[in-house]
Amino acid sequence: xxxxxxxxxxxxxxxxxxxxxxxxxxxxxxxxxxxxxxxxxxxxxxxxxxxxxxxxxxxxxxxxxxxxxxxxxxxxxxxxxxxxxxxxxxxxxxxxxxxxxxxxxxxxxxxxxxxxxxxxxxxxxxxxxxxxxxxxxxxxxxxxxxxxxxxxxxxxxxxxxxxxxxxxxxxxxxxxxxxxxxxxxxxxxxxxxxxxxxxxxxxxxxxxxxxxxxxxxxxxxxxxxxxxxxxxxxxxxxxxxxxxxxxxxxxxx
Amino acid sequence: xxxxxxxxxxxxxxxxxxxxxxxxxxxxxxxxxxxxxxxxxxxxxxxxxxxxxxxxxxxxxxxxxxxxxxxxxxxxxxxxxxxxxxxxxxxxxxxxxxxxxxxxxxxxxxxxxxxxxxxxxxxxxxxxxxxxxxxxxxxxxxxxxxxxxxxxxxxxxxxxxxxxxxxxxxxxxxxxxxxxxxxxxxxxxxxxxxxxxxxxxxxxxxxxxxxxxxxxxxxxxxxxxxxxxxxxxxxxxxxxxxxxxxxxxxxxx
Numbered sequence: 001x002x003x004x005x006x007x008x009x010x011x012x013x014x015x016x017x018x019x020x021x022x023x024x025x026x027x028x029x030x031x032x033x034x035x036x037x038x039x040x041x042x043x044x045x046x047x048x049x050x051x052x053x054x055x056x057x058x059x060x061x062x063x064x065x066x067x068x069x070x071x072x073x074x075x076x077x078x079x080x081x082x083x084x085x086x087x088x089x090x091x092x093x094x095x096x097x098x099x100x101x102x103x104x105x106x107x108x109x110x111x112x113x114x115x116x117x118x119x120x121x122x123x124x125x126x127x128x129x130x131x132x133x134x135x136x137x138x139x140x141x142x143x144x145x146x147x148x149x150x151x152x153x154x155x156x157x158x159x160x161x162x163x164x165x166x167x168x169x170x171x172x173x174x175x176x177x178x179x180x181x182x183x184x185x186x187x188x189x190x191x192x193x194x195x196x197x198x199x200x201x202x203x204x205x206x207x208x209x210x211x212x213x214x215x216x217x218x219x220x221x222x223x224x225x226x227x228x229x230x231x232x233x234x235x236x237x238x239x240x241x242x243x244x245x246x247x248x249x250x251x252x253x
Numbered sequence: 254x255x256x257x258x259x260x261x262x263x264x265x266x267x268x269x270x271x272x273x274x275x276x277x278x279x280x281x282x283x284x285x286x287x288x289x290x291x292x293x294x295x296x297x298x299x300x301x302x303x304x305x306x307x308x309x310x311x312x313x314x315x316x317x318x319x320x321x322x323x324x325x326x327x328x329x330x331x332x333x334x335x336x337x338x339x340x341x342x343x344x345x346x347x348x349x350x351x352x353x354x355x356x357x358x359x360x361x362x363x364x365x366x367x368x369x370x371x372x373x374x375x376x377x378x379x380x381x382x383x384x385x386x387x388x389x390x391x392x393x394x395x396x397x398x399x400x401x402x403x404x405x406x407x408x409x410x411x412x413x414x415x416x417x418x419x420x421x422x423x424x425x426x427x428x429x430x431x432x433x434x435x436x437x438x439x440x441x442x443x444x445x446x447x448x449x450x451x452x453x454x455x456x457x458x459x460x461x462x463x464x465x466x467x468x469x470x471x472x473x474x475x476x477x478x479x480x481x482x483x484x485x486x487x488x489x490x491x492x493x494x495x496x497x498x499x500x501x502x503x504x505x506x
Contacts, residue, residue, distance in 0.1 A: 013266035014305040021311075021329055028334055052267035058274075069333040071362075075369065076274055077330020078387030080322040081281055088385070095374065099352075109324075116328065121348070132341070134331030 009040070016041060020049050021058070021073075029066040082109070083118050086218055089248045090209070093241040094121055094220065100237055103224040106206075108144040109217065110152065111136055113160050115145040118218070140165045140179065141172050143194045143204030144219035149179075150186040151208055151216035157183065171196045191239055195229045203229040207242035212250030220245065262293075269294060273302050274311070274326075282319040335362070336371050339471055342501045343462070346494040347374055347473065353490050356477040359459075361397040362470065363405065364389055366413050368398040371471070393418045393432060394425050396447045396457030397472035402432075403439040404461055404469035410436065424449045444492055448482045456482040460495035465503030473498060 011019070016039065023030055023038035030038070036046035050067060053059040057072030078084065090107050097105045098121040107119040114136040139145035140160055149156060157179060165174045171194070173179050186192045191207040198204075206221035220242050222234050243253070264272070269292065276283055276291035283291070289299035303320065306312040310325030331337065343360050350358045351374040360372040367389040392398035393413055402409060410432060418427045424447070426432050439445045444460040451457075459474035473495050475487050496506070 012305060014270050014302060015309075017267050017270050018305075018309040018311070024329060024332055028332065028337075049267060052265060052271075056268075056271040058271070069329060071333055071335055071364070071369070073326065074330040074333040074336045075364075075387055075389075076277060076322060077327040079277055079281065080324055080327035082324055083327045084281075084387075091375070095351075098348075111324070111328075116324070122344070134328055134337075136328075 016045065017049055017052070020046065020053060024059075024067075024069050029062070029068045031066055035067060086209075086249075087119050090119065090218075090220065090245045093244050093248075094119060097121075097220070097222055097237055097241050101222050101224065101234065103222050103228075106144055106219075106221045106223065108142075108148070108219050108221070110139065110145075110148040113139055113156075113163055113165075115139055115142055115148060115219075137198065138165060140174060141168050141198040143192050143197075143206030143221045143223070146183070146186055146192040146194060147206045147208050147219040147221075148216065150183040150192065168198055169196050169200060172198070191235055191242075193229065193235055195226050199223075201226045203227075203234075205235040205238045207235075207238045208246075209242050209249070210246040210251040212252075214251065217249070218245075269298065270302055270305070273299065273306060277312075277320075277322050282315070282321045284319055288320060339462075339502075340372050343372065343471075343473065343498045346497045346501075347372060350374075350473070350475055350490055350494050354475050354477065354487065356475050356481075359397055359472075359474045359476065361395075361401070361472050361474070363392065363398075363401040366392055366409075366416055366418075368392055368395055368401060368472075390451065391418060393427060394421050394451040396445050396450075396459030396474045396476070399436070399439055399445040399447060400459045400461050400472040400474075401469065403436040403445065421451055422449050422453060425451070444488055444495075446482065446488055448479050452476075454479045456480075456487075458488040458491045460488075460491045461499075462495050462502070463499040463504040465505075467504065470502070471498075 019039035019041065020035060023035045032047060032050060033043065035050060036043045039046060050059060054061055057070050059067050060070040061067050087107065094105045094107060105121045106117055108115045108117050116136050117133055120133055137145065139149045161176045167174050173182055191205065194204050196202065202223055203226045204221050204223045206219050208216040209218040209220060211217045220238060222238050224234065228234060272292035272294065273288060276288045285300060285303060286296065288303060289296045292299060303312060307314055310323050312320050313323040314320050347358045347360060358374045359370055361368045361370050369389050370386055373386055390398065392402045414429045420427050426435055444458065447457045449455065455476055456479045457474050457476045459472050461469040462471040462473060464470045473491060475491050477487065481487060
């Protein structure tokens with residue numbers, strides 16, 4: 001029942017408090033036992049610290065006895081300036097893209113070897129995608145991810161290739177030999193288009209968002225049905241939106 | 254420099270960890286001294302615990318030496334099922350309302366004597382409003398707030414009136430004598446319309462969202478220019494959207 005570290009756990013109390021939060025990083029609801037296991041804490045310690053989390057409101061206990069992330073953490077999290085500012089500046093442009101396309105419109109930032117979705121606007125009839133706000137997908141298999149990878153330090157590609165990236169579909173590129181020329185092409189074109197790399201029958205056009213220092217800080221994309229991949233309006237619209245968001249962030253060409 | 258509680262502070266370590274997070278509940282960026290003051294901790298304790306927060310990624314330290322909420326908390330917060338599920342179900346309906354009106358569209362839940370905004374979609378030319386995702390405004394002065402108050406236990410009105418609610422504008426109702434008949438009227442109409450109660454020149458039409466138990470769990474609104482207050486389409490559209498969201502949550506009339 002107790003975690004692996006139970007004997008001689010040298011973590012501070014704060015680290016144990018955070019370990020409990022981390023238990024929810026890939027789960028919507030957990031029992032106390034599951035929290036203890038994931039946080040590698042003895043059940044008694046987990047019980048005491050979870051009670052403090054619940055008292056504070058960061059975790060809530062449902063009538064079913066399971067624990068979930070509470071609104072107190074939601075309220076705190078939305079105050080993160082990175083997400084708040086970028087989303088605030090980008091939203092009108094994302095809405096323009098959505099009105100043009102009625103497809104999925106994404107705003108994403110890099111998070112390690114993954115891409116983190118800050119915003120998604122989707123029409124009812126848009127192609128189904130697995131991304132959602134707060135979800136994390138791999139850099140190498142998504143349009144926004146390839147854009148963020150293309151403008152990252154070259155060491156990141158080495159790290160990614162060494163991490164045995166998953167080949168989701170036949171088109172997913174996973175090797176240095178495939179990705180290196182692809183990323184050069186993306187940099188040269190100023191944007192990425194991809195078909196069937198993460199989700200079957202989907203097409204993505206993605207472009208980089210730059211801040212006032214000319215650094216690429218985010219990416220915007222439209223994800224549509226694969227049969228739209230030859231429609232020249234999508235890459236153009238995404239490119240224009242990305243430049244608009246960049247300008248609103250203080251970027252000058 | 255040290256907080257009021259420094260002598261004989263009986264809070265647990267976890268409570269002190271949470272007190273540091275709470276320092277950011279109404280501030281975007283803080284110095285270490287400000288965090289210590291708000292958390293009522295000695296500077297040395299604040300320094301040590303903030304370092305643990307930064308190590309974890311829940312708080313980040315900028316080049317300017319100020320501390321801000323980090324993306325780790327954002328990622329965790331967006332997992333809160335209340336916000337996630339409600340937003341996911343409501344978003345297509347909010348987008349419909351936005352396309353109809355090109356005005357501000359809000360989704361909100363009650364948070365004590367306030368209303369917490371879970372989502373906002375705004376056109377570029379929409380009337381400016383002070384609400385934003387994660388922001389909190391008073392129940393008695395907003396359309397969504399009046400709706401949530403109307404379907405709350407009656408004790409909440411007593412509590413609100415006793416809290417000396419602020420009269421933002423001439424139209425803002427703050428007394429029991431004003432609010433009680435108003436809330437009865439809202440319950441009878443099934444929705445609330447308000448003009449110039451929180452923001453000058455603004456009109457709000459708001460309706461309740463119910464879950465499968467028939468409980469009012471959220472509210473949706475359109476906020477437009479005051480000159481739209483006689484446009485019969487807005488209350489109708491908001492009412493239809495609220496019922497649509499309710500049905501998607503399992504409600505049956």
